[in-house]
Amino acid sequence: MNYLLSWIFQADLPVAAFPSRAELVPEPLGVILVISCWNFPFGVSLEPLIGAIAAGNTVVLKPSELAPASSSVLANTIHTYLDNKAIKVIQGGPSIGEKLLQQKWDKIFFTGSAKVARIVMTAAAINLTPVAVELGGKCPAIVDSLSSSWDKEIATKRILAAKFGTCAGQACIAIDYILVEKKFSTTLVKLLKAYILSMFGEIPKESVGRIINKNHCSRLRKLLDEPSVKATIVHGGSYDEDALFMEPTLLVDPPLKSEIMTEEIFGPLLPIITVEKIEDSIEFIKSRPRALAIYAFTNNETLKKKLASETSSGSVIFNDAIIQYIADSLPFGGVGESGFGRYHGKFSFDMFTHEKPVARRSFLTDFWFRYPPWNDQKLQIFKSAYRFNYFEIILIILGLKKS
Amino acid sequence: MALDMEGMMKELRGTYASGKPKSYEWRVSQLRALLKIADHHEKEIAEALRCDLNKPDHESFVYEIASMKSSCQLALKQLKGWMKPEKVKTSLTTFPSSGEIVSEPLGVTLVISAWNFPFLLSLDPVIGAIAAGNAVVLKPSEIAPATSAVLSKLLGEYMDTSAVKVVEGAVPETTALLEQKWDKIFYTGNGKVGRIVLTAAAKHLTPVVLELGGKSPVVVDKNINLKVAVRRIIGGKWGCNNGQACVSPDYLITTKDNASQLVDALKSELEAFYGKDPLKSEDLSRIVNSNHFNRLKNLLDDEKVSGKIVHGGQRDKTNLKIAPTIMLDVPGDSLVMNEEIFGPLLPILTVYKVEDSIDLINAREKPLAAYLFTNDKRLKEQFIRNVSAGGLVVNDTILHLAEHSLPFGGVGESGMGAYHGKFSFDAFSHKKAVLQRSFAGDVPARYPPYTSGKLKFLKALLNGDLVGLIRALIGW
Numbered sequence: 001m002n003y004l005l006s007w008i009f010q011a012d013l014p015v016a017a018f019p020s021r022a023e024l025v026p027e028p029l030g031v032i033l034v035i036s037c038w039n040f041p042f043g044v045s046l047e048p049l050i051g052a053i054a055a056g057n058t059v060v061l062k063p064s065e066l067a068p069a070s071s072s073v074l075a076n077t078i079h080t081y082l083d084n085k086a087i088k089v090i091q092g093g094p095s096i097g098e099k100l101l102q103q104k105w106d107k108i109f110f111t112g113s114a115k116v117a118r119i120v121m122t123a124a125a126i127n128l129t130p131v132a133v134e135l136g137g138k139c140p141a142i143v144d145s146l147s148s149s150w151d152k153e154i155a156t157k158r159i160l161a162a163k164f165g166t167c168a169g170q171a172c173i174a175i176d177y178i179l180v181e182k183k184f185s186t187t188l189v190k191l192l193k194a195y196i197l198s199m200f201g202e203i204p205k206e207s208v209g210r211i212i213n214k215n216h217c218s219r220l221r222k223l224l225d226e227p228s229v230k231a232t233i234v235h236g237g238s239y240d241e242d243a244l245f246m247e248p249t250l251l252v253d254p255p256l257k258s259e260i261m262t263e264e265i266f267g268p269l270l271p272i273i274t275v276e277k278i279e280d281s282i283e284f285i286k287s288r289p290r291a292l293a294i295y296a297f298t299n300n301e302t303l304k305k306k307l308a309s310e311t312s313s314g315s316v317i318f319n320d321a322i323i324q325y326i327a328d329s330l331p332f333g334g335v336g337e338s339g340f341g342r343y344h345g346k347f348s349f350d351m352f353t354h355e356k357p358v359a360r361r362s363f364l365t366d367f368w369f370r371y372p373p374w375n376d377q378k379l380q381i382f383k384s385a386y387r388f389n390y391f392e393i394i395l396i397i398l399g400l401k402k403s
Numbered sequence: 404m405a406l407d408m409e410g411m412m413k414e415l416r417g418t419y420a421s422g423k424p425k426s427y428e429w430r431v432s433q434l435r436a437l438l439k440i441a442d443h444h445e446k447e448i449a450e451a452l453r454c455d456l457n458k459p460d461h462e463s464f465v466y467e468i469a470s471m472k473s474s475c476q477l478a479l480k481q482l483k484g485w486m487k488p489e490k491v492k493t494s495l496t497t498f499p500s501s502g503e504i505v506s507e508p509l510g511v512t513l514v515i516s517a518w519n520f521p522f523l524l525s526l527d528p529v530i531g532a533i534a535a536g537n538a539v540v541l542k543p544s545e546i547a548p549a550t551s552a553v554l555s556k557l558l559g560e561y562m563d564t565s566a567v568k569v570v571e572g573a574v575p576e577t578t579a580l581l582e583q584k585w586d587k588i589f590y591t592g593n594g595k596v597g598r599i600v601l602t603a604a605a606k607h608l609t610p611v612v613l614e615l616g617g618k619s620p621v622v623v624d625k626n627i628n629l630k631v632a633v634r635r636i637i638g639g640k641w642g643c644n645n646g647q648a649c650v651s652p653d654y655l656i657t658t659k660d661n662a663s664q665l666v667d668a669l670k671s672e673l674e675a676f677y678g679k680d681p682l683k684s685e686d687l688s689r690i691v692n693s694n695h696f697n698r699l700k701n702l703l704d705d706e707k708v709s710g711k712i713v714h715g716g717q718r719d720k721t722n723l724k725i726a727p728t729i730m731l732d733v734p735g736d737s738l739v740m741n742e743e744i745f746g747p748l749l750p751i752l753t754v755y756k757v758e759d760s761i762d763l764i765n766a767r768e769k770p771l772a773a774y775l776f777t778n779d780k781r782l783k784e785q786f787i788r789n790v791s792a793g794g795l796v797v798n799d800t801i802l803h804l805a806e807h808s809l810p811f812g813g814v815g816e817s818g819m820g821a822y823h824g825k826f827s828f829d830a831f832s833h834k835k836a837v838l839q840r841s842f843a844g845d846v847p848a849r850y851p852p853y854t855s856g857k858l859k860f861l862k863a864l865l866n867g868d869l870v871g872l873i874r875a876l877i878g879w
Contacts, residue, residue, distance in 0.1 A: 020799075022806050027791055029814070106815065114608060121605035125598050128615075130819040133608060151842045157850050165851050199851045207851055286420075299842075308837055310422075312507055315836035320500075323840065326865070329491040330502050330836035335509070336586060340610040342834065355821075357809035358787055361799035363628040363778075371638050372676045372686035374461035382465050 021360045026353045028056035029130075030106030035097065035120065036063045037111045038212055039170045041070035044134075048109045049087070051348025057107075058086040062100055064112075065093040066212055105129050107352060111172075114337065132341025132351060135334055136172035136264050137291035141321060142281045142307070144298035145184040155297040155319070156191040160199055162295070162321030164248040168209040168268045170216075172338075173293045175321055176264060177271040179281035185274045189250060192270075193235050196248050208268060210244040217241050220267040223260040224249065232271075278303065285311050290336035295321045314338050406570060408579050415511045415538045418565040425508055425536045427486060429563070433533045434479050436561040437526060441472045444557055448522055451549035455521060456644065457689035457723075466643065467522040470805070474527050477807055477824060478534040485534065485828045488837070496865055501839045506832040508536035509610075510586030515577065515600065517591040518546035518691055519647045519745075525554055528589045528612075529567070531827025537587070538566040542580055544592075545573040546691060585609050587831060591649075593743075594816055612820030612830055615813055616649035616743050617770030617793075621800065622760045622786065623657040623665055624777035632776040632798070633668040637676060639774075639800025641727050645688040646747045647695075649817075650772040650794075650801050653744050655751040656760040662753050666729060669749075670714050673727050681726045682719050690723045690746060699725055699746040707737040708750075715747075757782060761789050769793070769815035774800050793817050848875075 032052040036045040045063050052059045061078070063071035075089040090096060101108075101123035110120045111134040124131045141159055146152045163175045180188050200207045211217040221239055224230055229251065230237070236249030251271045254260050260271055275281050278298075285294060292314040296307055308316050314334040317324050324330060325344075333342030343351045369378040377396060384392040423429050441448070445468055452458040452467060478485075488503040512532045516525035525543050532539040541558070543551035555569040570576060581588075581603035590600045591614040604611045621636055640652045657665050677684040690696045696718075702708075703716060708730050715728030725747050733740055733750045740750060754760055757777075764773060773792040777783060783797055793813040794803050803809055804823070812821025822830045846864070848857035856875065863871030 020802070020806075022803070022809050024809070025787060025795075117608055118605055121608065122602055125601035125605055128594060128597060128601065128613065128816060128819070135608075148842075154842045154845050157845075161850050201852060207853075304839075308505065308835075312510075312833065313835065315838065317838045318840060319842055320838070320840035323497055324836060324838050327493055327497045327500070327502060327836075327838055329493060330838060331504065331834055332836070335833040335835070337608070339608070354791065354814040355810060356791070356814075357794040357803055357806075357811070358797070359795070359799070359803035359806060359809065360783075360797040361802065363631050363798060366631045366634065370642075371634055372459070372461070372642055373678070373684070374459055374686050379461050379464060382461070382469070 020362070023358050025356045025358055026055070026349075027356050029352055029354055030057060032057045032059045032352055033100060033103075033105045033108045034059060034061045035100075035108070035110045035112065036061065038064035038066035039167050039172075041067040042074070044111045045070075045074055047348065048111075048343060048351075051343055052109075052352045053087065054349045055352035057352050059088070060100065061087075061089045062097060063089065063091060065091070107131070109341070109343075109351070110134070117339070132333070132343070133339040134172065134332075134341070134343075135292070135337065135339035136266070137289060137334070137338040138176040138264050139173055139291045139293045139295065139313075140281070140285055141175040141178050141295035141297065142278065142285075142303075143178055143180045143184070143188055144278050144296070144300055144303065145181055146297065146299070151297075151299070152187075152191055153195075156188075156195045157199070158320050159297070160192065160195050160248075163270050164196070164200060164204075164208055164268050166322055168211065168246070169270075170209070170212060170266050171322070173322055173325065174266075175270070175295060176291070177261070177273060179273050179275060179278075179284060181278045182274040182276060185252065185272060189234055189252065189272065192250055196235065196250075200248060204248055205240070205243065205245050208245075208248060211246055211267060213244065214241065216267065217244050217246065220246055220265070220269060223258075223263075223265065223267075223269060226258055226260075229254045229258050229260055236268075279306070282307055282310055285313075290314075290334070290338055292334045292338040293317060293321075293324065312336070406572075406576065406579065408583060411540070411568065411570075412511070412583050414565060415540070415568070419508075419510055419538045423563075424533075424538050424566050427482065429566075430482060430533055430536055431479060433562060433567065434475050434482075434530065436563075437530065437533075438472060438475050438479075440557045440561050441468050441475070444553075447553055447557075448550070451553040452522065452547075454549040455518070455547040456647075456691055457687075458644065459686045459688065461686070462642070462644065462688065463522075467520055471523050471526045471530075473805075474530050474807070474823070474827070478530055478828070481825065482534055482828075485825055493838070495867060497838070497840070499841050499844045503837050505835045505837055506535070506828070507835055509831055509833055510537060512537045512539045512587040512589065512831060513542065513580060513583075513585045514539060515542045515580075515588070515590045515592065516544055517649075518544035519644050519649075521547035521550035522554070524591045524614075525550075528591070528822060528827065528830075531822055532587075532589070532831045533567065534828045535831035537831050540568045540570055540580065542570050542572070542577060545571070587611070589820075589822075589830070590614065597818070612812070612822065613818040614649065614811075614820075614822075615771065615816065615818040616745070617768055617813070617817040618653040618740075618743055619650055619770045619772040619774065619792070620760070620764050621652040621655045621774040622757065622764075622776065623655055623661065624757050624775070624779060624782060625658065625661050627776050627778055627798075629664060629668045630672070633665070633672045635799050636774075636776075637669070637672055637727075639802075640749060641673075641687060641747055642676070643801060645690070646749075647688065647691060647745050648801070650804065651745070652749070652774060652800050653770070654740065655749060656763060657751060657753060658757050659753045659755060662731060662751060665751065666713055666731060669729055673714070677727065681715070682717055682722075682724050687724070687727075687747075690725060693720075693723065695746065696720065696723050696725070699744075699748065702739040702742075702744065702746075702748060703728065705738040708733045708739055711750075758785065761786060764790055769813070769817055771813045771817040772796065772801070772803070791815070 117133040236247040328345030331342035332344040449463040715726040717726040771793040807824030810821035810826040811823040848860040860875035
């Protein structure tokens with residue numbers, strides 16, 4: 001009896017709200033600010049721009065001044081091809097950034113470092129502007145002891161492409177360091193060395209992307225210059241600061257307290273940390289800040305499950321790296337120290353949208369027990385309604401049940 | 404008693420790291436404990452609410468206890484489904500692969516509650532935090548001290564205090580809490596403190612939900628069932644904590660030729676609800692404290708509105724009561740039109756055409772809710788399309804809060820983020836993307852050394868250009 005009545009009265013909504021209709025209407029937030037970064041100046045500028053436009057907003061894009069040629073091309077092409085009154089590109093450095101942050105925006109999308117993200121969010125707080133911040137972190141790659149030579153080859157190639165082949169490691173989702181079982185580490189290092197040669201050639205200077213500027217070059221050099229770190233280099237280690245070049249470098253077990261293992265590397269230096277059992281790598285990752293991505297090259301389903309359920313990161317990718325960037329049905333974004341907010345695909349649209357709930361009611365039914373003056377009978381009816389005990393309500397109304 | 408903030412955070416992080424709050428069983432046990440609190444202590448809770456706000460039992464039951472229970476029951480019923488990973492389709496570009504989105508807890512979270520629905524607004528977000536597997540600290544509002552004390556006592560008795568804590572106190576305690584590093588902060592209150600919370604969160608890059616307020620307008624058209632409309636407006640305003648609610652109808656807009664009918668209908672129904680002397684009615688909450696009483700008194704005494712009061716205006720300072728008051732045609736720059744009223748005063752603005760009300764509303768900050776009473780389909784669509792607010796209701800007020808499938812939250816000045824139903828679970832979750840790739844099906848074109856042939860192939864692949872793909876493969 002109750003079931004029948006509850007179906008009639010659309011049981012999920014308290015009976016006092018019957019009949020009604022509800023829907024979600026997506027609407028634009030308004031005027032958006034997108035602050036982009038220097039390592040993927042096109043991708044990271046245009047992807048959020050697409051989302052903001054698709055959601056119906058007007059947008060200001062501030063590309064990174066550290067990639068001036070791209071910034072300039074973006075400004076020229078966007079102003080030529082897009083509606084200038086609604087979409088603008090403002091070029092400049094920190095002082096322009098500061099001025100922009102003093103304005104009142106309806107949302108700010110920031111990609112970059114945690115330090116600047118704090119400045120952005122603090123400025124946004126003054127106007128209660130919601131923000132999304134895409135940061136980075138130390139993205140680890142667990143490499144299990146693979147047996148098949150095909151698997152070994154593919155894993156190695158994918159790791160190298162995701163490190164040295166992706167803007168020379170200057171990417172938020174680049175593999176920062178590797179975790180491998182001691183007994184497999186020698187094999188892995190051999191493979192990595194061999195494929196560095198075949199993929200980047202004898203003269204890597206010509207095939208690996210360069211470091212963005214002298215500041216970052218000397219930062220990376222300092223990571224290597226620590227004597228206890230330098231001693232662990234097993235491949236590479238050379239650099240040419242004038243040419244902004246750092247050779248793809250492999251290190252095995254640099255000290256865990258050294259800067260190369262505590263700071264996000266953002267460059268072509270690849271530490272390999274060895275563990276006794278591959279499962280130990282999970283604890284290793286758990287004890288560190290949450291990264292934008294965790295990679296694992298393995299065929300061990302138990303290890304995969306354990307990794308996915310016990311660690312937290314923006315995303316988890318098995319047997320590949322970087323490629324999640326183009327998987328548009330998956331949200332792209334961080335957690336904890338790697339940021340918050342997500343985009344790509346429909347998530348970009350959602351990021352710049354306010355999902356407005358709209359409830360419609362009819363004048364047709366109006367329940368007297370919704371309104372004061374309150375008495376025990378009305379209270380009893382409400383209690384029964386909240387227990388979805390409609391039969392009881394009918395009894396009370398008919399005076400057959402005392403409150 | 405000085406609170407050992409560091410020790411508390413250490414304990415919570417330890418409990419969270421142990422994995423206990425992540426388990427389904429733990430979450431269910433805690434949600435059941437919350438239900439027990441509501442079931443076994445209804446009287447105590449209602450008494451505390453009467454003490455803090457003189458809230459009528461009916462309101463305490465409907466708006467606080469029953470709402471909280473309903474939220475809890477929904478979470479218990481649907482939690483398994485909410486926790487299940489969501490499989491997603493992956494495209495040709497990552498073939499072969501499989502993807503899913505996994506919901507995981509954020510970690511250690513902070514819920515700062517408000518004084519007007521001190522029971523519900525404390526526990527509703529806590530339900531979301533627990534359902535999502537987090538550890539949580541609740542800071543109830545000190546402006547509702549009896550309820551704060553009851554919450555502290557009951558949660559201390561029934562909940563797993565190694566993961567769920569209540570910290571009572573005022574500004575110093577809140578400031579100390581905000582200095583800690585949280586994985587999420589959920590704040591309900593006003594815009595001024597909302598900014599303080601957001602600024603503190605920025606230091607740790609903590610994501611935040613802010614449930615604020617605003618001036619929620621009600622547009623009243625002609626040719627409607629005026630009696631029902633007016634009862635719903637009264638029910639949503641004075642019948643809901645005496646106008647002290649974030650989604651309270653703040654002011655009305657109607658056409659000049661409809662105003663007197665509307666005022667008459669309001670007067671008549673107000674008398675039916677609260678009698679001839681509403682200051683004596685037991686069915687109205689009082690004003691929460693003398694600060695707010697004086698604030699409202701100033702709005703009433705503003706010389707810009709002195710001639711505009713058409714009903715009510717009586718006040719009782721001792722008992723902190725103000726009668727339901729209606730003002731007609733107040734100037735746009737009056738005090739009462741320049742802040743969220745949060746009390747029993749109802750200004751009515753009049754326009755020539757009902758469509759003009761939309762521009763009036765859009766000239767102000769986005770409110771938490773906007774209401775429209777009409778039978779005109781075109782006006783409905785215009786309103787829905789053009790008025791931006793946290794949420795909209797046509798032909799009723801506040802009821803959208805009871806619909807769990809609708810997100811409840813603000814936009815612009817009225818807040819950011821949303822909750823209720825599964826949205827509460829989502830608000831306290833991280834949606835982690837998990838992509839499984841195979842070693843088989845490798846695309847050598849991905850790897851250096853890069854050649855123009857590889858570039859052609861990749862372009863074709865990423866553009867979904869099958870012909871181009873074949874051409875690139877056969878080297879054409």
